[in-house]
Amino acid sequence: MATISDVAARAGVSTATVSRALNGKSTVDPELAARVQQAATELGYHPNGLARSLRRQETAVLALIISDVENPFFTAIARGVEDVAQTRGYSVVLCNSDENAEKEGRYLDVAVQERVAGVVLSPTGAETKVEVLRQRGTPVVAVDRPLVGAESDQVLVDTRLAAYEATEHLLAAGYRRIGCVTGPAGVRTADDRLAGYRDALHAVGAERDAELVRRAEYRATGAKQAALELLDEPEPPDALLVANSAMAIGVLEALGSRNLRLGADVGVVAFDDVPWATLINPPLTVVAQPAYELGTVAARLLLDRISDNTREVTTRTLGARLIARGSTQRTP
Amino acid sequence: MATISDVAARAGVSTATVSRALNGKSTVDPELAARVQQAATELGYHPNGLARSLRRQETAVLALIISDVENPFFTAIARGVEDVAQTRGYSVVLCNSDENAEKEGRYLDVAVQERVAGVVLSPTGAETKVEVLRQRGTPVVAVDRPLVGAESDQVLVDTRLAAYEATEHLLAAGYRRIGCVTGPAGVRTADDRLAGYRDALHAVGAERDAELVRRAEYRATGAKQAALELLDEPEPPDALLVANSAMAIGVLEALGSRNLRLGADVGVVAFDDVPWATLINPPLTVVAQPAYELGTVAARLLLDRISDNTREVTTRTLGARLIARGSTQRTP
DNA sequence: CTGAAAGCGCTAACAA
DNA sequence: TTGTTAGCGCTTTCAG
DSSP states (O other): OOOHHHHHHHHTSOHHHHHHHHHTOSOOOHHHHHHHHHHHHHHTOOOOHHHHHHHHTOOSEEEEEESOTTOHHHHHHHHHHHHHHHHTTOEEEEEEOTTOHHHHHHHHHHHHHTTOSEEEEOOSSSOOTTHHHHHHTOOEEEESSOOTTOOOEEEEEOHHHHHHHHHHHHHHTTOOSEEEEEOOTTOHHHHHHHHHHHHHHHHTTOOSSSOOEEEOOSSHHHHHHHHHHHHTSSSOOSEEEESSHHHHHHHHHHHHHTTOOBTTTBEEEEESOOGGGGTSSSOOEEEEOOHHHHHHHHHHHHHHHHHOTTSOOOEEEEOOEEEOOGGGOSOO | OOOHHHHHHHHTSOHHHHHHHHHTOSOOOHHHHHHHHHHHHHHTOOOOHHHHHHHHTOOSEEEEEESOTTOHHHHHHHHHHHHHHHHTTOEEEEEEOTTOHHHHHHHHHHHHHTTOSEEEEOOSSSOSTTHHHHHHTOOEEEESSOOTTOOOEEEEEOHHHHHHHHHHHHHHTTOOSEEEEEOOTTOHHHHHHHHHHHHHHHHTTOOSSSOOEEEOOSSHHHHHHHHHHHHTSSSOOSEEEESSHHHHHHHHHHHHHTTOOBTTTBEEEEESOOGGGGTSSSOOEEEEOOHHHHHHHHHHHHHHHHHOTTSOOOEEEEOOEEEOOGGGOSOO
16 A cells, blocks of 8 residues: 655655645646645555544544434434535535434534534434534534534424424314323434424413323334334224324334224324325325534534534524315315 | 553563453463452553554454445445344444545555454445555455456345346336436446346337436435426326435425425335335335345455455355335326 | 645554 | 554644
8 A cells, every 4th residue: 555655755855745646736846746746546546544633633423313313213313414624625524323322422422522523413312422523623514403501503493393393283183182292301403392292282271181192212103103103092083193103103003003084083193294294095194394504503613613623502492384185174 | 540460560560461361362360360350440441452463463453434424225234234233243434435446545554554353345436446455455345236357256236137027017017108216326336226227118118219218316306306307208107217215305305396296296216225115105116125134144254254365266256136116006 | 836844543562 | 561752644843
């Protein structure tokens, strides 16, 4: 594996000149520069990024730590982050914390050890582990969920309001016993969506005591179980607000296994627009979150902070929008 | 940011001792080791991975370059790779080539520059850019698609056979004019699936000339367009083999927009099992690929090669399995 | 404009 | 067992 000195030797110059020529920094005699270029290509020279970063004390790598690679919401964020990073010359490495605080911590350690330039994090919970970054001065921006107790940049969705509106929509459609299937306690989005749901019920003085609420992991299986429990209640719900798309799958399976008609028997609105929403019958009403934009905004915030760490901390809150479809119509 | 010499100074030992103590290599006096540990935690010391890797001439990082982060098939592979890497102390960084040879090349460069220990690659096409790795001696394993002309380890799916069986299944179900919507020419999985489809038709001497075949990008929109073209033919197909799940969405949308009943009017079998396959009506017949296993096998192969580069090159071919559901039944 | 030389933080011989 | 020392490959003063 060719090093800079191999190139220097071949071109008959010093390593300093090679470095300068290849990085186009201070001016180098065009003729020498050409010799260097040629030597480099002849040798198949690829600069050692480790050595470079070690010397420069900086890397052009961002870490993106998300809680579920298999969730389209997060992969859309990933695309957003990547697209922006790309145009600014940064690479992004994607880490999957799997909604697991320990794994998240491990990746934060890796991020620090590898001296990444910055981190976009969707925190699993009320983490303190992020202190590692603060200590070390690595910029972070939280995405989708806030970073409690840490004054860092954040890009969030007004998910409580969205849940409120979704619930209102169900009420307006004539549903009366509205239930909610949400994520684990402590996960901010799960709590916020539940809060929005309660706000809406409270606003119309509906069903305050009969708590048709179930929590589960943000996955299909738990949600199916939760939905079955609700549907088997003596007074089952006639509509459900579901906190993400993986859960929606479980809920729809539950409906199927109880032979309940979507919309007519049980209205459903789920968070996250998914490509298959219009393929089912009736099509699924969803709360579409601006996932891609979340990613682009987060990346821009992060890169800005990397280049100027004195900027004041900002929180950007994006809106979600309800897309009403057949699954929230009682009569076809 | 504390360095190893800060720790050494604080513990009153040499940096070598700190290194040894922290890495648990050769034996260190327990008492000294304890002092080092304490000094390290007091200072919030995190070893500099760059310096370490530079010195050791090795990194504990694998690169996984896939062609679409938003495709569940690839994210399942990612999980497989990650789970195995994790247990062996490696981190994996995920790169999204976006089915774009140039982007793939850029990430290969980054992989070389960052001196990753190895690469799992799902090649976009007939790439030569992978030469960069070979030159540099970085181990690669190809996953899902072969690396043409490069003798590297590979983990593939017998997708041609699977397509053959899927087509056979359609024939057995009574469909007579079977079409195929597959990916771009040159993408091996797309070509193989088409080949398997043709094999099956050929075997029964069916419809050899009337080519009901369309190609498009592995995405919903192109597939919708392609399906519409086929459906608007004077003699439209009565069944379709669809080469991936994103395409399946487009095809199903096309059916919907032409008011054709899935199964009854047009049978459909699609590659990749997706969670929503059973939510549509009738449920979708699919070819389930062992994506997660593809990832685990690839990672193991890669790690084995990293530790012993003299192993002979192997190709592992995994099987796919047809899951017959309602979308391939002509009569309900 | 170019080269010599120092050093980023760490590990691994080699000595002691 | 511990310390001294020499680099890993690169960039960047500082001289020339």
